[in-house]
Amino acid sequence: MLRIVLLVLLSVPLMRQVLCAQDPDDVRQAQADAAVSAGKAQFRKTCAFCHGPDARGASGPDLIRSPLVNHDVNGNLIGQVIRNGRPEKGMPAFSLSETQIRQIADFLHSEAKIAATVARRVPTEYPLEKLLVGNAEAGKKYFNGAGGCSECHSPERDLAHIASKYKPIDLQSRIAFPPGAVPTVVVTEPSGQKFTGDQVYADEFLISLRDRDGWIHSWKRSSVKVDIHDPLAVHEELLTRYTDKDIHDLFAYLETLK
Amino acid sequence: MRKRTLIRVFSACALAAAVLCASGQGLDPASILNPTKDSWPTYNGDYSGKRFSTLTQINRKNVGMLTMAWGFQTDSSSNIGLKSTPLLVDGTLYFTEPDDVWAIDARSGRQKWHYRYHENEGLHIGQRGVGMYKGRLYFETPDAHLLCLDARSGEVQWDVVLADVKLGYWATMAPLIIRNHVIVGVSGDFNDLHGFLDSYDPETGKLQWRWSALPKPGEPGSETWPSKGDAMEHGGGMTWITGTYDPDLNLLYWGTGNPNPVLNGETRPGDNLFTCTIVALNPDTGKLVWYFQPSPHDVHDWDAVQTPVLYDGDFHGTPRKMLMQASRNGYFFVLDRTNGKPLLSAPYEQINWSSGIDSHGRPVGKREKYPSPAGTLVEPDALGATNWMSPSFNPDTGLLYVDAHRSFSLYYDLSNGKPEGFAGRDLSVWSRSSLKAIDYQTGKTRWAHDLGLGGNWAGVLSTAGGLVFTGDIHGNMLGLDAENGKTLWHAYGGGPVQSGPITYEVDGRQYILVGSNKVLYAWALPDAMLDRKQ
Incomplete structure (x- = not known):
């Protein structure tokens, strides 16, 4: 009975994902995510000691950039190495189940994918706290003074609530140069x-x-x-004058205009 | 899994090889030393990388009369468009897209054959063209294979794996043929790979040598990497643009790409040789003879792969064998190509990342212009002050013509823990392109022709007719006065110009070839104007 209860409890996150997901692709993704999590736990238990907790290598080699891992399909190559070990290189054999091997393989493939794609674009949901390194007061001063921003813009008119209109990462880009104004x-x-x-x-x-x-x-x-x-000619000229501090201060100031 | 050296030999190979050798047709590699006016036998037209033609039938007086001779529509299913420079040998033009090779008649634009590679998982980003040796063509595929094709038919003779696509390699460049060496490079930016340059036997596809862009522990250059860990092994240095060759010095010149992880260099303190480096190699052995590094410890993705252009002439009163490069980082370099010593290092485009040059002629980066989590405004953007677009050098004017970009980007360090792969990205906020005519003696811009807002991707050709051919951001094909940049001819081809224009003369008629998206256009003076003996 206890076992059943535990099983149900453990399955809740997975079940919730499966039940809430309408799209078959989402269901498959949820199952895959569960397998990856299980694989990660198994990897940390059995393999991380030599290959590092993130599989990027420690005393043993980096597995994320390994040709064998990248050619593996559903554990067909990784399984052989786990089951037989590599005695010549000091790796012992492990007796793991098919499921455990498959989960480790899923985890390694998932990590390889992350390593290759994680930085392919700047995320649109970029954390605000990473961008908030400037001083809002200094930004306001620049806005009304050296920057000359107030000659065209106003926090009460065109820039009112500007921080609610744009995602932080987009707002900062628009401070550097706002696209779209037609001559x-x-x-x-x-x-x-x-x-x-x-x-x-x-x-x-x-x-x-x-x-x-x-x-x-x-x-x-x-x-x-x-x-x-x-109308953007002034902004072209600003690009050559901006310091990084100016941009970050202006960003901190405009973020106050919620 | 195939080994790198494993070669798939097709059944017809042996017989075809015998026939090809016996017939003597195609391109004798010795003829590349002195290309004839009815040929364009290498990616750059010759070994020097000048992309300068001595043809004068089309010149600044009559270029305004150019008319379309023919157009070839690739009808390609890809969205990449023509980014290749055609080869011309024996009246046949050979050019490519990532999975396609075409052979067409240089007089008429009629297709002779078309080869289509099978579907593959390689990155389809562009294809720069083929190399030729006797009756064979050499073609790099998106999944990093090297194919040898029969130039008569497009049939595959052999197929060699250059690099493992599963690890994230791909390939785009046009192979360079030097005697019996097929010299090929590889690409791959996302996966912390290992750059190298290979030489293959043109007959058999057997690997002759491999030069590694990254040293092994203890080798020269390894002192520019951390001694612990595997940063050097995974340090990048791709070799993705065709190099040049000096037959007298027997030196092969090649530029290498950025180090990895790309935008965060914390795990790779040091200069990171031989990434972002111009190297001189012995083409028979692949041994390094000298090097010069345009971007030590790059953190902005500014490959130094741009064509190393070779020119023999006066430099400040002394005859010199020179190598010049307008590099992606915004600097123009002139080197003594016998030894790699810098003669001139000067920015040719406005930049904000460098405080000047050191005592070895190398740019010095500003620490405060490294990518950061909060964003750093850097000039130029990651696409650079120029990129893979071929420049052209005209010995008559002493000017290097470069598709230059002035640009700004906010560079973000996206590393979360140990940096890997790209490790960050830039958001380009503004760019403007111009064709710059750079005086090689001073590095100063003699004239600049505005090409429009945005990053332009057209290669450049110059001719003894006093002309420069290129394209602008709007898709106009342009013929400019080489002396002052004034527009003398233009035509809109309906798509972006992203390839290198070439020129040749057949049957007494000079042609200018310019690609526009999926169409290759041939321009010439009207037949009625030409007084020709047929």
């Missing part, structure tokens, strides 16, 4: 007729804008006078 273009034809609108396309040969009615016009650039107002 305004005025095209003057030789006759003197003017066209004003949002820039659609511009290269050294062609200029193209969308007028107020939504029509897109284009001209050969050399045939007309072109005036482009780029």
Whole structure:
């Protein structure tokens, strides 16, 4: 009876994941996660002494970057080594069950995947505390003084609640350089007729804008006078002036605008 | 599991080899020493890496008259597009995408054959082209195999495993042929791998030598790594762009990639040789002769693989055998290529990560510009001040033409515990591209032609017609005046220009080839303009 109770208790996290998951892929993932956890526990018990608790090697080799581990499928190669040992290299044989071997293999594959992919992108849910290294007061001072930010921006108007609108990592990027503002273009034809609108396309040969009615016009650039107002030109210039302290102080300040 | 040296020999190999040798068709490696005007026999057109053509039929006076001669649509199912430089031998062009090789007629753009590699798990990021030896082509696959193809048909002659795709290797570069050596490098950034350069026998696919980009304990260079642990064994140094060769000195020049873990160097204190290094090797033995390191202890992913361009000429009044590189870290280097001694080290693009150069001509990094958990604003971004796009050197103007990027990125150290793999990432916030004409005597920019907002990926060609060909960020193919950068010709091909333009002359007509996404365009003067004896 005790055994059954324990089994049920131990299975609760897994059961919850399985029951809550609608997608068969999620179910499989939950089962896989459970196997990986079991494999990790087994690995720490049997293998970590030589290969390190994270399998990155200690007195024994790094298993995450091992060709054998990376060619293994469901324990077919790893199992042989566990069962037979490598006496020539001082590794004893272990008598583990098929399930235990499979779980260790799952854990090692999972770690190899983590090692290869963990830093492929900056996570969108980046921890705020890692970014909050600046001084909000200094940021406010920079905003209203040396940075010249207050010439275009205001904490009451366009930046009101800015820290609630963007994830911290995105807010910091936008302080460095805010993407997306479209330049305004005025095209003057030789006759003197003017066209004003949002820039659609511009290269050294062609200029193209969308007028107020939504029509897109284009001209050969050399045939007309072109005036482009780029609201981000100031930010391009700021990039060369910013210190890391300026950015982190500004970030700390703007994070107060919840 | 296959061993690296295990070779799969296809049934037709022996017979085909015998036929090929007997016929004498294809590319005699000796002819690469003096390429003819109707050929482009290596990735860079010759061994020097200049990508400079002596052809003058198309020149600054008439380039505005260029017309389309033909276009070849790959109809490829991949989204990679053409990033390769075509080879031209005996009237046939050979070029690639990651799983594809095409052979087409240089006069008409009509397909001769198409080879498609099987589905594979390698990283499909780009493919730079093939190498040729007699009647055979050499092609590196996304899963890091080296294939030998019959140049007549595209049939596979042999297939060698360069590196283990399961460990995270892949391959993209165009092999370089020197006499009977097929020289190939490998790629792989995510898994703390070991960089190396191999030489294979062109007939049999047998490994001739392997140069390791990372020393073994006790070897020269090992003093630039921690003596304990396995940091050096897993330290990176990929060899993913084709090098150059000086036949008189019999030296092979190659650039190596970044160290691993990439953006956090805490576990690898020291210069980390031979990563981010330009090396001179003996092509017959693979032995290191000299080295110069553009980025000691790199923590920004700035490979030093950019083409080491070779030029013999005056340097500040003294005749020199030079090697120049516009490196990904934003520095331009001129070296004495007989011994690797630096003659000039100067930034060619605006950068904020370096406080200057040391007494050995090497850039000195600022500690405060290392990636950090809170983010560090670094100029340039991780894609660098330039990247794999081929530069071009014109001896007439003394200018190196480089697709240069001014860029800023916030670099984040993402390590959690012991750093591994990339160990961090950068978020690029702004970049702008320009074609820069760099005076090799001073490193100063003579002129810059704006190529637009963002990172541009077009290679460069220059010609004795006083022209520079490249592409801009908008997909325009450009013909510029080599003296001042003024646009003399342009055409929009409907997609990004991501490959190296080439030129050649057949039947008395000069062609300029530029790739645009999945189309290869051939441009020439109108037939009616050309006074030719057929």
